[in-house]
Amino acid sequence: DTEVTQTPKHLVMGMTNKKSLKCEQHMGHRAMYWYKQKAKKPPELMFVYSYEKLSINESVPSRFSPECPNSSLLNLHLHALQPEDSALYLCASSHRFLAGDLYNEQFFGPGTRLTVL
């Protein structure tokens, strides 16, 4: 299984709602990532988990809260979002997140398209 799955595919939420995005992989990867992608732009890294511990937080606002319950699952909890947070949210995984790992290609999920009203 070389697939990263994400749910839901689409999400519309109001600024006062609380919702969660989910990501799952069964490739035995120990690094998992959240990216935000605006239209016609490259993905922007938000968070990296390595061995279920948060390794990187790219100064993301606290209204985004990541969680890695186990090595296969990654969640992104959303609360009090703003309209400018509307974007495609991509999850990815890779074998590891360590220096010198030359085969560290990332496998991406299809994304959740989020609209904040």
Next chain:
Amino acid sequence: GDSVTQMEGPVTLSEEAFLTINCTYTATGYPSLFWYVQYPGEGLQLLLKATKADDKGSNKGFEATYRKETTSFHLEKGSVQVSDSAVYFCAPSPMKTSYDKVIFGPGTSLSVIP
């Protein structure tokens, strides 16, 4: 700092035309180099990769060679198809002291017309 320069397009080609998308980077050490492709409405997929100088990555008719002397990783395909219409991202992965972080170029949008 580490950065990547990539022709942004959009690029429009006729079917069976030759494709080149230029990519140059600045990075510490000798990064691994990747090309990712994003088809409309989908996430990113790894297209090809190279991990050391003079390595040639290839997949689905696409090729790119790791040129250390010019810090480049240009993507080429001899004969494009309509199904190649997508956005292509050059992505070096520089080696940091404790982790490798992928840097995505701005992306090149390719449209192939019949």
